Amino acid sequence: MATSATQCLYETFPFPTPGVDRPLIDVVADEIPLVIEGGPADGWSVLDAGCGTGHTLVGLARAYPRVHFTGLEPSAAARDIARRxxxxxxxxxxxxxxxxxxxxxxxxxxxxxxxxxVIHHLPDPHAGLAWLGEHLADDGLLHLWLYHAIGEAQRMRDRELVRLLGAHEDAPGLDVVRALGLSLSLDAYGMPGAWAGTALDQREQDVFDADAYLNPVVHTLRFADLPRLLDGVTDWIAADRLYGPHGAPYLDLSGTGGLPPHGPELLRPEDLFDDPGLRRRIDALDHLDRLRAVELVQRPTGFRALAGRGAALHRCTRRIAGNLLPGAAPGA
Ligand SMILES: C[S@@+](CC[C@H](N)C(=O)[O-])C[C@H]1O[C@@H](n2cnc3c(N)ncnc32)[C@H](O)[C@@H]1O
Structure with missing residues (x-):
């Protein structure tokens, strides 16, 4: 199998950190019950597709010892760190x-x-999603984190300039990124000044900057792209969460609530406006258009969606069931 330029990049810069001594990213394990009722059930088999150095995967595996986890990863350097x-x-x-x-x-x-x-770095995201669909159980769930087209517009221009000026280099290097004074801040993804509870060290900043500015393939997307990308892959799609410089709110398109009182932020489309007329107008839209309005106001850099098959929706929280996108809902 040929090694792609994307895979070479992550061989040199294993993501999110080459540090085996760095803390696990436990936030996903802590918050997954806000998506799947009760979290992954005992006996489940779970795949992390593109697990990188495994800081999230190992955090989940530690939190759910009766669930079996598999991490799929093409970078040998990242796999070695994940195993260690x-x-x-x-x-x-x-x-x-x-x-x-x-x-x-x-x-x-x-x-x-x-x-x-991961999916936004594939030359053909639909083909990658189709593979995931083939490996999903009949009542399986698929959770995706993707770059958002609106909030990432400036970074995409910066990346284009870096790639233009560095076009003749043989191996991925950060000289052009540094000379241009570019450096990715995690604040841009609603993770203010910290990663896993600690600031990035220089090796990690290099990894994040390589991921941000040297990636040969990047697609930025919106929720409205998902029904097409997941066509034939799952029966339904639901919006889950936004990430951006203003934080990382969970979406609640139907007002079902259901987050712990002092837990993460919840965003309802009508919260965007104080004006009662604007609140009525956004209320009258279908979920995809309500999301479009939210995206245009919030300008997220990343977003998360859940998709599934068969009875899988019954395994999800009420908030997720209230966030189904039209055209990709059960029975649509
Ligand atoms: C931005 S990193 C994300 C790592 C991890 N999922 C995380 O969130 O920390 C992207 C990862 O996808 C992997 N990757 C690249 N191309 C891939 C492919 N075709 N299939 C699976 N994984 C891939 C890279 O090696 C890299 O580890």
Missing amino acids: LARRHGVTNVDIVDGALPDAALDRRFDFIYSYG
Whole structure:
């Protein structure tokens, strides 16, 4: 199998950190019950597609010891760190396997597949999603984190300039990024000044800057792109969360509530406006257009969606069931 330029980048800059001694990213494990009722159930089989160095994967595996986790990752450097990380934390319910979407050889299906920050780097995102669909159980759930087209517009222009000025270099390097004075701040993704509770060290800043400015393939998307990208892959799609310089609110398109009182922020479309006329107008829109208005006001840099098959919606929280996108809902 040919190694893509994207895979070479992550070989040099394993994401999110080459540090086996760095803390796990526990926030996903802590907050997954806001998406899946009760979190992944005992006995489930879960796939992290493009797990990188495994700081999220090992955090989840530690939090859900009766669930079996598989991390799929084409970068040997990242796989090595993920395996060492699992050993360091005494986590045994996780396998790390070599492979790249959309043609990895894996003859298993999974109850829950998540893929964070990966699909938008594939030359053909639909093909990658179709592979994920083939490996999803009949009642499986698919959770995606994607770059958003509105909030990432300036970074895409900066990336274009970096790639233009560095076009003749043989190996990925950060000279042009540094000379232009560019540096990615995690504030842009609603993670103010900290990663896993600690500031980035220089090696990690390099990894984040390489990911941000040197990536050969980046698609930025909106919620409205999902029904087309997931056509034939899942039965339904629901909006979950936005990420941006103003924070990372969970979306609640139907006013179902359901977040703990002192937990993360919840955003209802009508919260965008004080004016009662504007609140009525946004209320009259369907979910895709309500989301469009939210996206235009909030200008997110990233977003998360959940998609699924069959009875999988019953495994989700009421908030998710209230966030279904039209045209991709059960029975549509
Ligand atoms: C931005 S990193 C995200 C890592 C991890 N999901 C996280 O959120 O920390 C993207 C990861 O996708 C991996 N990747 C690149 N191309 C891939 C492909 N075709 N299939 C699966 N993973 C891929 C990269 O090696 C890298 O580890």
